[in-house]
Amino acid sequence: MSMLGHIPRTAVLAVAVLAMGMAGCAKEDTGGTTASGVPLIKTGSLTTCTHLPYAPFQSKDASGKVVGFDVALIDLVAVKLGVTQAIVDTPFEGIKSGADLNSGKCDVAAAGMTITDERKKVLDFSDPYFDATQALAVNTGSQVKGLDQLVGKRLGVQGGTTGEDYIKAQVAEKKLDIEVVSYKDLAALQQALATNQVEAAVNDLPVWNEYIKANPGKVAVAAGFDTGEQYGFAVKKGNAELLKAVNEAIAAARADGTYDKIYATWIGEKPAA
């Protein structure tokens, strides 16, 4: 017979449940506010939502650490707030819809994300921090030079992105018989191109430039689409305190040369202004 034999079973259970509940409470972090008045979902961290991989803006290095252009810029915001950046990898859909920020999954979104009017309705964007266009990538040796040569063929895009929207609009407008195939992330899109599941693939130009650097001789940019996009970091609608800190960090980095250094590290030669 156990030592608890004489204690009613329900009492033991109640104490156990209570203890578990208390342990849960003790661990739960409801966040707080930094000395400068910026609310954060976790004390001591600036939690960033992103969608991996998206080199050179965010991807894992050999040790598994998430690094890149966006990561370096948001690190500046974290330093300014006196906290450290913690990165959460999550599908792009929840980032661009505002769902992740609204549900408190993260404080800021940094995902090579283009500022669009549609997204502005559900997110508050920082000042633009990067200019981008779309590009059509093909396997080396391909004769494809543009959308016209893709009629009757498959063209890959990344789901939920501006590249997907742009291509779907072009295909509809020009009544092109192209099968547009959406992939869930950049890695899947690049894999589809490498294995000839698609004849060509569209994504942001800097991403293709990075891929070509990492995989020399495999892929080439066949055409560019000057979509005139600008990337912005995003916060939950109404989070003016954090937005201000983000904008100040970007402005300071632009003013003191840090932005240029980060650009040189992750992107390369800066285009003439």
Ligand code: ARG
């Ligand atoms: N710039 C494009 C957009 O905003 C693609 C962004 C994809 N980013 C990512 N981290 N997966 O739609």
